[in-house]
Amino acid sequence: MLQTAVKPHDTRDIPNWRLGHHCGVAGIRAPQAMDVQRPLFYMLFAQQHRGQEACGVAWGDETGLRSDRRLGMVAGAADDWLSGSVSAKAGIGHVRYATQGGGGLANAQPLAVSCSQGRIALAHNGNLSNGAELRARLVADGSIFQTTSDSEIILHRIARSKMRDKESVLREALAGVEGAYSLCLIWDGAMVAVRDPMGFRPLHLAEEGGVSYVASETCALRALGPMDWREIAPGECVIVDDDGTRSFFLDPRPRRARCIFEPIYFARPDSWVFGRSVHASRRALGAALAAADTITPDVVVPVPDSGTLAAMGYAEVSGRPFAFGLTRNHYAGRSFILPTKGERELAVRMKLHAVEDVVAGKSVVIVDDSLVRGTTSGIIVRLLREAGAREVHLRLSSPELKWPCYYGIDIPTRDELISNRLDADGIAAHIGADSVRFLTVDGMRQALGAESGEFCSACFDGNYPCPVRHAGDAP
Numbered sequence: 164m165l166q167t168a169v170k171p172h173d174t175r176d177i178p179n180w181r182l183g184h185h186c187g188v189a190g191i192r193a194p195q196a197m198d199v200q201r202p203l204f205y206m207l208f209a210q211q212h213r214g215q216e217a218c219g220v221a222w223g224d225e226t227g228l229r230s231d232r233r234l235g236m237v238a239g240a241a242d243d244w245l246s247g248s249v250s251a252k253a254g255i256g257h258v259r260y261a262t263q264g265g266g267g268l269a270n271a272q273p274l275a276v277s278c279s280q281g282r283i284a285l286a287h288n289g290n291l292s293n294g295a296e297l298r299a300r301l302v303a304d305g306s307i308f309q310t311t312s313d314s315e316i317i318l319h320r321i322a323r324s325k326m327r328d329k330e331s332v333l334r335e336a337l338a339g340v341e342g343a344y345s346l347c348l349i350w351d352g353a354m355v356a357v358r359d360p361m362g363f364r365p366l367h368l369a370e371e372g373g374v375s376y377v378a379s380e381t382c383a384l385r386a387l388g389p390m391d392w393r394e395i396a397p398g399e400c401v402i403v404d405d406d407g408t409r410s411f412f413l414d415p416r417p418r419r420a421r422c423i424f425e426p427i428y429f430a431r432p433d434s435w436v437f438g439r440s441v442h443a444s445r446r447a448l449g450a451a452l453a454a455a456d457t458i459t460p461d462v463v464v465p466v467p468d469s470g471t472l473a474a475m476g477y478a479e480v481s482g483r484p485f486a487f488g489l490t491r492n493h494y495a496g497r498s499f500i501l502p503t504k505g506e507r508e509l510a511v512r513m514k515l516h517a518v519e520d521v522v523a524g525k526s527v528v529i530v531d532d533s534l535v536r537g538t539t540s541g542i543i544v545r546l547l548r549e550a551g552a553r554e555v556h557l558r559l560s561s562p563e564l565k566w567p568c569y570y571g572i573d574i575p576t577r578d579e580l581i582s583n584r585l586d587a588d589g590i591a592a593h594i595g596a597d598s599v600r601f602l603t604v605d606g607m608r609q610a611l612g613a614e615s616g617e618f619c620s621a622c623f624d625g626n627y628p629c630p631v632r633h634a635g636d637a638p
Protein backbone atom coordinates (compact mmCIF):
# COMPACT_ATOMS: atom_id res chain seq x y z
CA MET A 164 0.00 0.00 0.00
CA LEU A 165 1.43 3.33 -0.99
CA GLN A 166 0.42 5.15 2.13
CA THR A 167 1.76 2.57 4.54
CA ALA A 168 4.52 4.06 6.62
CA VAL A 169 6.69 1.03 7.33
CA LYS A 170 9.00 1.39 10.26
CA PRO A 171 11.96 -0.87 10.91
CA HIS A 172 11.04 -1.10 14.56
CA ASP A 173 7.52 -0.76 15.90
CA THR A 174 7.93 2.71 17.30
CA ARG A 175 4.28 2.76 18.38
CA ASP A 176 5.44 0.99 21.50
CA ILE A 177 8.13 3.50 22.20
CA PRO A 178 7.14 6.37 24.44
CA ASN A 179 7.54 9.90 23.26
CA TRP A 180 7.06 8.55 19.77
CA ARG A 181 6.59 11.46 17.47
CA LEU A 182 6.22 12.01 13.78
CA GLY A 183 8.91 10.21 11.83
CA HIS A 184 11.49 12.28 10.06
CA HIS A 185 12.07 11.51 6.44
CA CYS A 186 15.58 11.52 5.01
CA GLY A 187 18.45 13.86 4.36
CA VAL A 188 20.85 14.07 1.43
CA ALA A 189 24.29 15.58 0.91
CA GLY A 190 26.64 15.95 -2.04
CA ILE A 191 30.04 17.30 -2.97
CA ARG A 192 31.83 17.87 -6.30
CA ALA A 193 35.40 19.12 -6.56
CA PRO A 194 37.48 20.04 -9.62
CA GLN A 195 40.21 17.64 -8.48
CA ALA A 196 40.03 14.42 -6.51
CA MET A 197 39.90 15.00 -2.76
CA ASP A 198 38.84 13.30 0.46
CA VAL A 199 35.06 13.57 -0.06
CA GLN A 200 34.09 11.28 2.82
CA ARG A 201 35.13 13.70 5.53
CA PRO A 202 32.86 16.60 4.45
CA LEU A 203 30.08 14.09 3.73
CA PHE A 204 30.43 12.72 7.25
CA TYR A 205 30.02 16.19 8.76
CA MET A 206 27.10 17.09 6.51
CA LEU A 207 25.29 13.86 7.33
CA PHE A 208 26.10 14.18 11.02
CA ALA A 209 24.49 17.65 10.99
CA GLN A 210 21.38 16.14 9.40
CA GLN A 211 21.08 13.13 11.69
CA HIS A 212 17.71 14.44 12.91
CA ARG A 213 16.29 13.67 9.45
CA GLY A 214 16.88 9.94 9.75
CA GLN A 215 18.51 7.56 12.19
CA GLU A 216 17.81 4.11 10.73
CA ALA A 217 20.61 3.95 8.16
CA CYS A 218 23.26 6.08 6.52
CA GLY A 219 25.59 5.80 3.58
CA VAL A 220 28.01 7.48 1.24
CA ALA A 221 29.01 6.88 -2.38
CA TRP A 222 31.99 8.35 -4.17
CA GLY A 223 33.56 8.19 -7.56
CA ASP A 224 34.65 9.80 -10.78
CA GLU A 225 34.52 8.96 -14.49
CA THR A 226 36.29 5.65 -13.92
CA GLY A 227 34.48 4.10 -11.00
CA LEU A 228 31.89 4.30 -8.25
CA ARG A 229 31.92 2.85 -4.74
CA SER A 230 29.56 3.02 -1.80
CA ASP A 231 29.44 2.26 1.90
CA ARG A 232 26.00 1.86 3.48
CA ARG A 233 25.30 1.02 7.09
CA LEU A 234 22.47 0.55 9.52
CA GLY A 235 22.45 2.98 12.40
CA MET A 236 23.69 6.49 12.91
CA VAL A 237 26.46 8.43 11.22
CA ALA A 238 28.74 8.49 14.27
CA GLY A 239 29.13 4.72 13.88
CA ALA A 240 30.99 5.30 10.60
CA ALA A 241 33.41 7.89 12.00
CA ASP A 242 36.45 5.60 12.10
CA ASP A 243 36.15 4.80 8.38
CA TRP A 244 34.69 7.97 6.90
CA LEU A 245 37.12 10.24 8.73
CA SER A 246 40.16 8.12 7.94
CA GLY A 247 41.09 10.11 4.84
CA SER A 248 41.51 6.95 2.79
CA VAL A 249 39.17 7.93 -0.07
CA SER A 250 39.93 10.28 -2.92
CA ALA A 251 37.36 11.20 -5.57
CA LYS A 252 35.90 14.16 -7.41
CA ALA A 253 32.30 13.46 -6.40
CA GLY A 254 30.55 12.09 -3.36
CA ILE A 255 26.97 11.87 -2.09
CA GLY A 256 25.47 10.77 1.20
CA HIS A 257 22.15 9.90 2.79
CA VAL A 258 20.57 9.49 6.21
CA ARG A 259 17.44 7.39 6.16
CA TYR A 260 14.23 7.18 8.06
CA ALA A 261 12.21 4.36 6.54
CA THR A 262 9.01 6.16 5.55
CA GLN A 263 8.38 3.99 2.51
CA GLY A 264 9.83 0.64 1.71
CA GLY A 265 10.81 -0.43 5.20
CA GLY A 266 14.15 -0.66 6.90
CA GLY A 267 17.11 -2.94 6.39
CA LEU A 268 20.41 -2.52 4.64
CA ALA A 269 18.94 -3.28 1.21
CA ASN A 270 16.95 -0.05 1.37
CA ALA A 271 19.79 2.05 2.78
CA GLN A 272 21.09 4.68 0.37
CA PRO A 273 22.83 5.82 -1.78
CA LEU A 274 21.67 3.20 -4.26
CA ALA A 275 24.45 2.54 -6.78
CA VAL A 276 24.10 0.92 -10.21
CA SER A 277 25.93 0.48 -13.44
CA CYS A 278 23.51 0.74 -16.35
CA SER A 279 23.17 1.83 -19.97
CA GLN A 280 23.35 5.46 -18.82
CA GLY A 281 26.59 4.94 -16.92
CA ARG A 282 27.60 4.57 -13.29
CA ILE A 283 24.99 6.21 -11.11
CA ALA A 284 24.49 6.55 -7.36
CA LEU A 285 21.32 8.13 -6.01
CA ALA A 286 20.22 9.59 -2.67
CA HIS A 287 16.55 10.53 -2.33
CA ASN A 288 14.51 12.51 0.18
CA GLY A 289 10.73 12.24 -0.18
CA ASN A 290 8.08 9.78 -1.30
CA LEU A 291 6.56 9.37 -4.74
CA SER A 292 2.79 9.67 -4.47
CA ASN A 293 2.34 7.51 -7.59
CA GLY A 294 5.25 5.21 -6.75
CA ALA A 295 3.14 2.05 -6.52
CA GLU A 296 1.69 2.66 -9.96
CA LEU A 297 5.08 3.43 -11.53
CA ARG A 298 6.66 0.38 -9.92
CA ALA A 299 3.85 -1.91 -11.13
CA ARG A 300 4.31 -0.62 -14.68
CA LEU A 301 8.07 -1.19 -14.57
CA VAL A 302 7.68 -4.69 -13.14
CA ALA A 303 5.11 -5.56 -15.81
CA ASP A 304 7.66 -4.37 -18.34
CA GLY A 305 10.36 -6.69 -17.00
CA SER A 306 12.22 -4.56 -14.45
CA ILE A 307 13.72 -6.41 -11.50
CA PHE A 308 13.81 -4.44 -8.26
CA GLN A 309 16.51 -4.95 -5.63
CA THR A 310 14.77 -2.86 -2.97
CA THR A 311 11.26 -1.97 -1.84
CA SER A 312 12.13 1.73 -1.77
CA ASP A 313 10.44 3.92 -4.36
CA SER A 314 13.77 5.68 -4.92
CA GLU A 315 14.77 2.75 -7.11
CA ILE A 316 11.92 3.60 -9.47
CA ILE A 317 13.77 6.76 -10.47
CA LEU A 318 16.94 4.78 -11.18
CA HIS A 319 15.01 2.34 -13.36
CA ARG A 320 13.45 5.17 -15.33
CA ILE A 321 16.86 6.76 -15.87
CA ALA A 322 18.36 3.43 -16.95
CA ARG A 323 15.55 2.80 -19.47
CA SER A 324 15.87 6.17 -21.17
CA LYS A 325 17.11 6.14 -24.77
CA MET A 326 18.26 9.76 -24.55
CA ARG A 327 21.99 10.40 -24.51
CA ASP A 328 22.59 13.62 -22.58
CA LYS A 329 21.84 14.00 -18.89
CA GLU A 330 19.35 16.82 -19.29
CA SER A 331 17.23 14.88 -21.79
CA VAL A 332 17.45 11.71 -19.72
CA LEU A 333 16.30 13.50 -16.57
CA ARG A 334 13.44 15.22 -18.38
CA GLU A 335 12.24 11.92 -19.75
CA ALA A 336 12.80 9.89 -16.57
CA LEU A 337 11.06 12.35 -14.27
CA ALA A 338 8.10 13.18 -16.51
CA GLY A 339 5.09 11.57 -14.84
CA VAL A 340 6.86 11.03 -11.54
CA GLU A 341 4.63 12.62 -8.90
CA GLY A 342 5.19 13.53 -5.29
CA ALA A 343 8.29 14.50 -3.37
CA TYR A 344 11.83 14.01 -4.55
CA SER A 345 14.89 15.98 -3.60
CA LEU A 346 17.67 14.00 -5.24
CA CYS A 347 21.44 14.03 -5.17
CA LEU A 348 23.26 11.81 -7.68
CA ILE A 349 26.72 10.95 -8.85
CA TRP A 350 26.49 10.26 -12.55
CA ASP A 351 29.71 9.31 -14.31
CA GLY A 352 31.67 11.62 -12.07
CA ALA A 353 29.22 14.55 -12.22
CA MET A 354 27.13 15.59 -9.24
CA VAL A 355 23.46 16.12 -10.08
CA ALA A 356 20.89 17.67 -7.72
CA VAL A 357 17.18 17.67 -8.55
CA ARG A 358 14.18 19.09 -6.70
CA ASP A 359 10.66 18.08 -7.69
CA PRO A 360 8.54 20.77 -9.37
CA MET A 361 6.40 21.20 -6.25
CA GLY A 362 9.41 21.62 -3.99
CA PHE A 363 8.06 19.52 -1.12
CA ARG A 364 11.42 18.94 0.52
CA PRO A 365 14.23 21.46 0.92
CA LEU A 366 17.47 21.28 -1.09
CA HIS A 367 20.35 23.73 -1.07
CA LEU A 368 23.48 24.41 -3.09
CA ALA A 369 26.69 26.11 -1.97
CA GLU A 370 30.08 26.74 -3.52
CA GLU A 371 33.26 27.44 -1.61
CA GLY A 372 36.80 27.43 -2.89
CA GLY A 373 35.76 25.94 -6.22
CA VAL A 374 34.01 23.00 -4.52
CA SER A 375 30.23 22.59 -4.81
CA TYR A 376 28.10 21.22 -2.00
CA VAL A 377 24.47 20.11 -1.85
CA ALA A 378 22.45 19.43 1.31
CA SER A 379 18.85 19.11 2.38
CA GLU A 380 19.36 21.66 5.13
CA THR A 381 21.61 24.68 5.46
CA CYS A 382 22.82 23.48 8.87
CA ALA A 383 24.76 20.78 6.99
CA LEU A 384 26.48 23.36 4.79
CA ARG A 385 27.28 25.59 7.75
CA ALA A 386 28.77 22.57 9.55
CA LEU A 387 31.66 22.83 7.09
CA GLY A 388 32.26 26.50 7.84
CA PRO A 389 30.87 29.78 6.59
CA MET A 390 29.71 29.59 3.00
CA ASP A 391 27.09 31.24 0.83
CA TRP A 392 24.22 29.02 -0.17
CA ARG A 393 21.09 29.23 -2.23
CA GLU A 394 17.89 27.22 -2.37
CA ILE A 395 17.66 24.90 -5.38
CA ALA A 396 14.34 26.02 -6.83
CA PRO A 397 11.34 23.69 -7.21
CA GLY A 398 11.75 21.84 -10.49
CA GLU A 399 15.40 22.83 -10.87
CA CYS A 400 18.13 20.37 -11.88
CA VAL A 401 21.74 21.33 -11.17
CA ILE A 402 24.63 19.52 -12.86
CA VAL A 403 28.19 20.05 -11.63
CA ASP A 404 31.04 18.48 -13.61
CA ASP A 405 34.42 19.37 -15.08
CA ASP A 406 32.73 21.99 -17.29
CA GLY A 407 31.36 23.86 -14.25
CA THR A 408 27.84 24.30 -12.87
CA ARG A 409 24.69 24.59 -14.97
CA SER A 410 21.03 24.23 -14.24
CA PHE A 411 17.72 23.85 -16.04
CA PHE A 412 14.09 23.47 -15.05
CA LEU A 413 11.98 20.34 -15.42
CA ASP A 414 8.75 22.30 -15.53
CA PRO A 415 8.55 25.93 -16.62
CA ARG A 416 5.45 26.43 -14.48
CA PRO A 417 6.06 24.60 -11.21
CA ARG A 418 3.20 24.59 -8.73
CA ARG A 419 4.83 24.91 -5.37
CA ALA A 420 3.77 22.81 -2.41
CA ARG A 421 6.53 23.17 0.13
CA CYS A 422 6.00 21.04 3.24
CA ILE A 423 4.74 23.33 5.98
CA PHE A 424 5.81 20.78 8.57
CA GLU A 425 9.49 21.37 7.77
CA PRO A 426 9.61 24.72 9.62
CA ILE A 427 7.10 23.58 12.26
CA TYR A 428 8.90 20.48 13.37
CA PHE A 429 11.29 18.62 11.06
CA ALA A 430 14.10 20.97 10.17
CA ARG A 431 16.85 21.86 12.63
CA PRO A 432 16.25 25.22 14.32
CA ASP A 433 19.49 26.74 13.02
CA SER A 434 18.59 25.87 9.42
CA TRP A 435 16.83 28.02 6.89
CA VAL A 436 14.18 26.23 4.90
CA PHE A 437 12.16 27.70 2.05
CA GLY A 438 14.08 30.95 2.47
CA ARG A 439 13.23 31.53 6.12
CA SER A 440 14.92 30.86 9.46
CA VAL A 441 13.40 27.85 11.21
CA HIS A 442 14.14 29.47 14.57
CA ALA A 443 12.20 32.60 13.60
CA SER A 444 9.35 30.52 12.15
CA ARG A 445 8.85 28.56 15.36
CA ARG A 446 8.90 31.68 17.52
CA ALA A 447 6.35 33.27 15.19
CA LEU A 448 4.09 30.22 15.52
CA GLY A 449 4.23 30.49 19.32
CA ALA A 450 3.57 34.21 19.15
CA ALA A 451 0.48 33.62 16.99
CA LEU A 452 -0.73 31.01 19.45
CA ALA A 453 -0.44 33.47 22.35
CA ALA A 454 -2.09 36.28 20.40
CA ALA A 455 -5.20 34.14 19.95
CA ASP A 456 -5.27 32.84 23.54
CA THR A 457 -7.49 34.02 26.36
CA ILE A 458 -5.82 32.68 29.48
CA THR A 459 -3.15 34.29 31.67
CA PRO A 460 -0.85 31.55 32.97
CA ASP A 461 1.71 31.99 35.73
CA VAL A 462 4.41 30.34 33.66
CA VAL A 463 4.99 29.17 30.07
CA VAL A 464 6.75 25.80 29.87
CA PRO A 465 8.03 24.12 26.69
CA VAL A 466 7.87 20.42 25.98
CA PRO A 467 11.60 19.89 25.40
CA ASP A 468 12.97 20.19 22.82
CA SER A 469 10.17 20.31 20.26
CA GLY A 470 8.17 23.11 21.91
CA THR A 471 11.00 25.34 23.13
CA LEU A 472 11.04 28.01 20.44
CA ALA A 473 7.25 28.21 20.15
CA ALA A 474 7.05 28.57 23.95
CA MET A 475 9.53 31.45 23.77
CA GLY A 476 7.35 33.15 21.17
CA TYR A 477 4.26 32.50 23.28
CA ALA A 478 5.93 33.97 26.39
CA GLU A 479 7.10 37.07 24.51
CA VAL A 480 3.61 37.93 23.26
CA SER A 481 1.71 36.89 26.40
CA GLY A 482 4.13 38.73 28.67
CA ARG A 483 4.19 35.71 30.97
CA PRO A 484 7.49 34.21 32.22
CA PHE A 485 9.16 31.40 30.29
CA ALA A 486 10.74 28.60 32.33
CA PHE A 487 11.98 25.07 31.79
CA GLY A 488 9.40 23.29 33.92
CA LEU A 489 10.21 20.00 32.22
CA THR A 490 13.72 18.66 31.83
CA ARG A 491 14.69 15.98 29.41
CA ASN A 492 17.08 13.13 30.01
CA HIS A 493 19.07 13.11 26.78
CA TYR A 494 20.50 9.70 27.56
CA ALA A 495 17.14 7.92 27.52
CA GLY A 496 17.32 5.82 24.37
CA ARG A 497 14.50 4.77 22.09
CA SER A 498 15.53 1.20 21.59
CA PHE A 499 13.74 -0.64 24.36
CA ILE A 500 10.60 -2.67 23.84
CA LEU A 501 7.69 -1.58 25.99
CA PRO A 502 4.72 -3.87 25.66
CA THR A 503 2.51 -2.54 28.42
CA LYS A 504 0.93 0.81 29.15
CA GLY A 505 2.61 0.93 32.55
CA GLU A 506 6.05 0.38 31.07
CA ARG A 507 5.45 3.03 28.43
CA GLU A 508 4.50 5.52 31.11
CA LEU A 509 7.59 4.60 33.08
CA ALA A 510 9.75 5.20 30.04
CA VAL A 511 8.30 8.70 29.55
CA ARG A 512 9.00 9.33 33.21
CA MET A 513 12.60 8.26 32.60
CA LYS A 514 12.85 10.75 29.76
CA LEU A 515 10.95 13.79 31.06
CA HIS A 516 10.91 15.21 34.56
CA ALA A 517 8.82 18.02 36.00
CA VAL A 518 10.65 20.75 37.93
CA GLU A 519 8.64 21.27 41.11
CA ASP A 520 9.84 24.73 42.03
CA VAL A 521 8.90 25.99 38.55
CA VAL A 522 5.36 24.58 38.43
CA ALA A 523 4.14 23.92 42.01
CA GLY A 524 1.04 25.94 42.84
CA LYS A 525 1.01 27.58 39.42
CA SER A 526 -1.18 27.80 36.37
CA VAL A 527 1.05 26.30 33.67
CA VAL A 528 0.83 26.59 29.90
CA ILE A 529 2.80 23.81 28.24
CA VAL A 530 3.66 24.36 24.59
CA ASP A 531 4.43 21.69 22.00
CA ASP A 532 4.63 21.81 18.22
CA SER A 533 1.98 19.20 17.37
CA LEU A 534 -0.29 16.54 18.81
CA VAL A 535 -0.26 13.06 17.27
CA ARG A 536 -1.84 10.37 19.45
CA GLY A 537 -1.94 12.29 22.71
CA THR A 538 -0.34 9.50 24.70
CA THR A 539 2.79 11.35 25.74
CA SER A 540 0.86 14.58 26.39
CA GLY A 541 -1.35 12.77 28.89
CA ILE A 542 1.70 11.54 30.78
CA ILE A 543 3.23 15.03 30.75
CA VAL A 544 0.05 16.48 32.23
CA ARG A 545 0.21 13.90 35.01
CA LEU A 546 3.89 14.69 35.66
CA LEU A 547 3.10 18.38 36.04
CA ARG A 548 0.14 17.78 38.33
CA GLU A 549 2.21 15.42 40.51
CA ALA A 550 4.79 18.22 40.76
CA GLY A 551 2.07 20.48 42.14
CA ALA A 552 0.83 22.43 39.11
CA ARG A 553 -2.54 24.02 39.92
CA GLU A 554 -3.71 24.23 36.31
CA VAL A 555 -2.24 22.65 33.17
CA HIS A 556 -3.16 24.07 29.75
CA LEU A 557 -1.73 22.45 26.61
CA ARG A 558 -1.05 24.70 23.62
CA LEU A 559 -0.01 23.39 20.19
CA SER A 560 1.81 25.61 17.71
CA SER A 561 0.18 23.85 14.75
CA PRO A 562 -3.41 22.95 13.88
CA GLU A 563 -5.12 19.62 14.51
CA LEU A 564 -3.25 16.85 12.69
CA LYS A 565 -5.92 14.87 10.85
CA TRP A 566 -4.56 13.43 7.62
CA PRO A 567 -1.65 11.16 6.70
CA CYS A 568 1.23 12.34 4.54
CA TYR A 569 2.00 10.72 1.18
CA TYR A 570 5.06 12.83 0.46
CA GLY A 571 7.63 11.43 2.86
CA ILE A 572 6.55 12.05 6.44
CA ASP A 573 5.58 9.19 8.70
CA ILE A 574 2.18 10.20 10.09
CA PRO A 575 -0.06 7.52 11.61
CA THR A 576 -3.38 6.48 10.08
CA ARG A 577 -6.43 8.68 10.56
CA ASP A 578 -7.82 6.36 13.25
CA GLU A 579 -4.70 6.79 15.34
CA LEU A 580 -4.63 10.59 15.18
CA ILE A 581 -6.41 11.84 18.28
CA SER A 582 -7.78 14.94 16.54
CA ASN A 583 -9.92 12.70 14.33
CA ARG A 584 -11.69 11.28 17.36
CA LEU A 585 -11.94 14.21 19.73
CA ASP A 586 -12.25 17.99 19.58
CA ALA A 587 -9.99 20.21 21.70
CA ASP A 588 -12.22 20.00 24.78
CA GLY A 589 -12.54 16.24 24.36
CA ILE A 590 -8.76 15.92 24.12
CA ALA A 591 -8.37 18.03 27.28
CA ALA A 592 -10.71 15.68 29.13
CA HIS A 593 -8.92 12.65 27.69
CA ILE A 594 -5.41 13.73 28.72
CA GLY A 595 -6.49 15.38 31.99
CA ALA A 596 -5.60 18.96 31.01
CA ASP A 597 -7.62 22.02 32.01
CA SER A 598 -7.71 23.11 28.38
CA VAL A 599 -6.20 22.34 24.97
CA ARG A 600 -5.93 24.83 22.12
CA PHE A 601 -4.43 24.57 18.63
CA LEU A 602 -3.19 27.21 16.25
CA THR A 603 -5.65 27.58 13.40
CA VAL A 604 -4.71 26.76 9.80
CA ASP A 605 -4.99 30.47 8.93
CA GLY A 606 -2.94 31.42 11.99
CA MET A 607 -0.25 28.94 11.00
CA ARG A 608 -0.13 30.22 7.43
CA GLN A 609 0.06 33.85 8.51
CA ALA A 610 2.78 33.16 11.07
CA LEU A 611 4.89 31.42 8.44
CA GLY A 612 4.19 33.90 5.67
CA ALA A 613 2.60 30.99 3.83
CA GLU A 614 -0.66 32.59 2.74
CA SER A 615 0.37 32.54 -0.90
CA GLY A 616 -0.69 28.94 -1.43
CA GLU A 617 2.86 27.79 -2.07
CA PHE A 618 2.83 25.38 0.85
CA CYS A 619 1.41 21.91 1.36
CA SER A 620 -0.64 21.68 4.55
CA ALA A 621 -2.55 18.51 3.64
CA CYS A 622 -1.98 16.75 6.96
CA PHE A 623 -3.89 19.60 8.60
CA ASP A 624 -6.56 20.42 6.03
CA GLY A 625 -6.75 17.36 3.74
CA ASN A 626 -5.98 19.42 0.62
CA TYR A 627 -3.45 17.21 -1.13
CA PRO A 628 -1.51 19.20 -3.71
CA CYS A 629 -0.99 16.30 -6.10
CA PRO A 630 -3.08 13.17 -6.60
CA VAL A 631 -2.83 10.43 -4.03
CA ARG A 632 -3.32 7.08 -5.69
CA HIS A 633 -4.18 3.80 -3.94
CA ALA A 634 -4.60 5.69 -0.70
CA GLY A 635 -7.56 4.36 1.20
CA ASP A 636 -7.99 7.15 3.69
CA ALA A 637 -7.28 10.15 1.49
CA PRO A 638 -10.19 12.59 1.18
Ligand code: SF4
Nearest residue numbers: 422423568572619622
Ligand atom coordinates in the same frame (compact mmCIF):
# COMPACT_ATOMS: atom_id res chain seq x y z
S1 SF4 B 1 1.02 16.32 4.13
FE1 SF4 B 1 1.92 17.49 5.88
S2 SF4 B 1 3.87 16.48 6.33
FE2 SF4 B 1 3.21 15.81 4.27
S3 SF4 B 1 4.21 17.22 2.82
FE3 SF4 B 1 2.18 18.06 3.26
S4 SF4 B 1 2.51 19.45 5.02
FE4 SF4 B 1 4.31 18.13 4.87
